[in-house]
Amino acid sequence: MKQQEDSFADKYKTELLFVAGLILIGAVFFYGYRANAGLRDALSSTTEQLNTQLTKIQEDYAQQIRDAREETKLLENMVLRAQEEDQKKITALQKTIDRVEQESAVELAELKDELENIDVQSGDFSAIVDDVLPSVVSVLTDDGQGSGVFVIGGGFIVTNVHVINGASVIRVYTYDNKIFPAVLLGYEPVSDIAVLKINSTAYDPLEFGDSDDIKVGQRAIALGNPGGLDFSVTEGIISGVDRKTGDSDIGYIQIDVPINPGNSGGPLVNSNKEIIGINNWKLGGGFESVGFAIPSNVVEDVVDEVYARYLE
Numbered sequence: 001m002k003q004q005e006d007s008f009a010d011k012y013k014t015e016l017l018f019v020a021g022l023i024l025i026g027a028v029f030f031y032g033y034r035a036n037a038g039l040r041d042a043l044s045s046t047t048e049q050l051n052t053q054l055t056k057i058q059e060d061y062a063q064q065i066r067d068a069r070e071e072t073k074l075l076e077n078m079v080l081r082a083q084e085e086d087q088k089k090i091t092a093l094q095k096t097i098d099r100v101e102q103e104s105a106v107e108l109a110e111l112k113d114e115l116e117n118i119d120v121q122s123g124d125f126s127a128i129v130d131d132v133l134p135s136v137v138s139v140l141t142d143d144g145q146g147s148g149v150f151v152i153g154g155g156f157i158v159t160n161v162h163v164i165n166g167a168s169v170i171r172v173y174t175y176d177n178k179i180f181p182a183v184l185l186g187y188e189p190v191s192d193i194a195v196l197k198i199n200s201t202a203y204d205p206l207e208f209g210d211s212d213d214i215k216v217g218q219r220a221i222a223l224g225n226p227g228g229l230d231f232s233v234t235e236g237i238i239s240g241v242d243r244k245t246g247d248s249d250i251g252y253i254q255i256d257v258p259i260n261p262g263n264s265g266g267p268l269v270n271s272n273k274e275i276i277g278i279n280n281w282k283l284g285g286g287f288e289s290v291g292f293a294i295p296s297n298v299v300e301d302v303v304d305e306v307y308a309r310y311l312e
Contacts, residue, residue: 128273132221132223132267132269132273133175134204135150135175135204136266137149137150137157137173137174138173138225138230139164140170141169141170142167143166146164146224146225146262146265147159147223147225148172148265149206149223149266149267149275150205150206151205151208151275152303153205154201155197155199155201156185156205157195157196158193158195159196161192161194162264163194180200182198183197186306193298195302195306195307207274207275208275208299209296210276210297211253211295211297211298214270216239216241217237219236220235220268221234221269222234222236222255222266222279222291223266223269224262224264224266224267225262226260226262236255237255237256239255240254241254243292253292253293259293260282264280265278265279275299276295276296277294278294278296278299279293280293
């Protein structure tokens with residue numbers, strides 16, 4: 001019997017050991033699982049805390065970025081406003097500089113004119129002669145010679161009708177020793193004013209003054225080419241105004257400047273470099289220094305009319 005029991009034990013020993021091993025493994029796994037559950041819970045709690053902290057850090061970082069961008073925008077706006085203010089100051093300063101320069105230029109020009117007027121009023125026209133003479137011309141024809149003056153930019157010249165009357169060829173000799181062919185644009189025989197034109201824009205015209213403002217005793221200069229003496233200047237005074245002679249309705253300016261052959265058509269100029277008359281004729285019969293000029297207001301009316309017809 002004992003042998004049978006030992007034989008049974010031997011027979012099932014391996015199976016029993018296997019079953020015992022499984023039981024032991026199960027127990028170990030069971031207790032290990034329960035132990036790991038606590039670990040998993042702790043790990044899950046830690047992970048959740050870390051995620052919360054990470055989220056908080058991300059939100060803080062995002063807020064810092066937004067704050068930095070806002071500060072950058074504010075700084076950019078401040079810089080832009082500063083630049084705009086600086087530009088306004090620069091513009092205002094430039095305007096001030098320009099105004100000062102313009103005022104200074106005007107003041108210098110006025111001072112120059114005042115100095116010239118002082119020289120003229122003291123009896124010396126030399127301060128303006130160099131500015132006036134380049135606008136004077138000698139009018140040459142196949143029948144004689146006279147004078148003229150540029151009155152409109154573009155080569156328009158005033159002279160006397162009797163200087164070019166009957167001429168088939170008209171030439172103009174300028175102050176810089178050039179000769180131009182001239183054409184007759186128009187004339188008014190009663191006032192004895194003719195308007196010529198040359199093909200040149202290189203010569204500055206003289207402005208017309210108001211002959212109604214002329215005073216007896218006022219100093220003036222007559223410019224022209226008397227007796228072939230090109231570009232001569234003679235100084236004198238206004239001896240009378242509104243002198244009527246013969247059947248003419250023109251009130252001539254009487255001057256004590258001699259009007260000789262060749263002077264006709266040249267300008268009578270005041271101290272402001274303005275044409276106040278066009279030299280025309282002199283009293284004969286042995287009278288000396290009794291000349292007459294056509295008032296600038298009469299001359300200007302003829303010039304305007306001829307020029308208007310030319311532009312049509």
